[in-house]
Amino acid sequence: MIEVKNLIKGYAGRTVVDIERLNIRAGETVGLVGNNGAGKTTFFRMLLDLIRPDGGEVLSKDINVASSSQWKDYTASYLDEGFLIDYLTPEEYFTFIGSLHNLSVAHVSDYLRQYEEFFNGEILSRGKYIRDFSKGNQNKVGIAAALMQKPELLILDEPFANLDPTTQIRLKTLIKNLSTTQRLTTFISSHDLNHVTDVCNRIILLEKGKIIKDFYTDENSLKELEAYFSE
Numbered sequence: 001m002i003e004v005k006n007l008i009k010g011y012a013g014r015t016v017v018d019i020e021r022l023n024i025r026a027g028e029t030v031g032l033v034g035n036n037g038a039g040k041t042t043f044f045r046m047l048l049d050l051i052r053p054d055g056g057e058v059l060s061k062d063i064n065v066a067s068s069s070q071w072k073d074y075t076a077s078y079l080d081e082g083f084l085i086d087y088l089t090p091e092e093y094f095t096f097i098g099s100l101h102n103l104s105v106a107h108v109s110d111y112l113r114q115y116e117e118f119f120n121g122e123i124l125s126r127g128k129y130i131r132d133f134s135k136g137n138q139n140k141v142g143i144a145a146a147l148m149q150k151p152e153l154l155i156l157d158e159p160f161a162n163l164d165p166t167t168q169i170r171l172k173t174l175i176k177n178l179s180t181t182q183r184l185t186t187f188i189s190s191h192d193l194n195h196v197t198d199v200c201n202r203i204i205l206l207e208k209g210k211i212i213k214d215f216y217t218d219e220n221s222l223k224e225l226e227a228y229f230s231e
């Protein structure tokens with residue numbers, strides 16, 4: 001589904017992403033791990049054509065994301081609160097995103113019912129603008145809105161950060177369900193090795209922009225990653 005070839009990005013003469021080759025098959029749940037500054041967000045931004053690489057390409061279903069918009073029909077993402085609209089309430093934001101996908105107001109409120117548990121009573125009917133929510137609650141709005149288009153590919157940057165433990169577990173269950181029932185392909189970056197090994201079937205370890213490990217998760221993965229990061 002995703003093919004990366006000789007992808008290079010640098011800032012101020014320093015290479016921050018340098019991925020020679022990477023193939024992600026449909027249905028994979030891929031966890032991207034790496035210390036601060038490893039290049040995870042920069043890589044995601046190139047997957048979404050938010051920034052252009054200095055060299056190489058990202059192909060989504062064989063088409064370069066920088067030369068076509070076709071990938072936008074089946075790709076959803078939430079990288080940060082910049083994806084939200086501060087002066088809307090969550091309801092207004094969901095309605096707006098729904099309208100982009102030709103969903104009626106009734107359809108959107110019906111859709112939101114399945115997220116009642118995930119929202120934990122903190123998102124809807126609060127009479128607050130998105131800017132007044134905590135970062136964790138903003139995350140919930142962004143993730144639920146991203147999933148509204150029933151994507152085939154989902155890209156989430158540190159989705160567990162700022163979420164309370166209950167919501168972290170609910171989010172893992174949500175992603176696992178989507179992956180099995182809808183064969184969703186997912187890219188998740190995370191500093192939480194526990195969560196990422198629990199939810200992902202493949203882990204990619206990035207260091208200074210390069211892939212230095214790429215493996216399918218098994219019962220030893222968490223220990224191996226912990227050993228790597230404690231060196």
Ligand SMILES: Nc1ncnc2c1ncn2[C@@H]1O[C@H](COP(=O)(O)OP(=O)(O)OP(=O)(O)O)[C@@H](O)[C@H]1O
Pocket residue numbers: 011012016034035036037038039040041042043
């Ligand atoms: N717009 C920019 N201008 C200059 N340097 C940048 C820019 N964006 C990213 N960088 C640098 O590129 C490197 C990779 O950053 P990136 O945010 O992709 O890492 P990351 O793995 O997502 O880190 P973190 O875990 O801290 O979120 C960092 O050194 C960062 O300072």
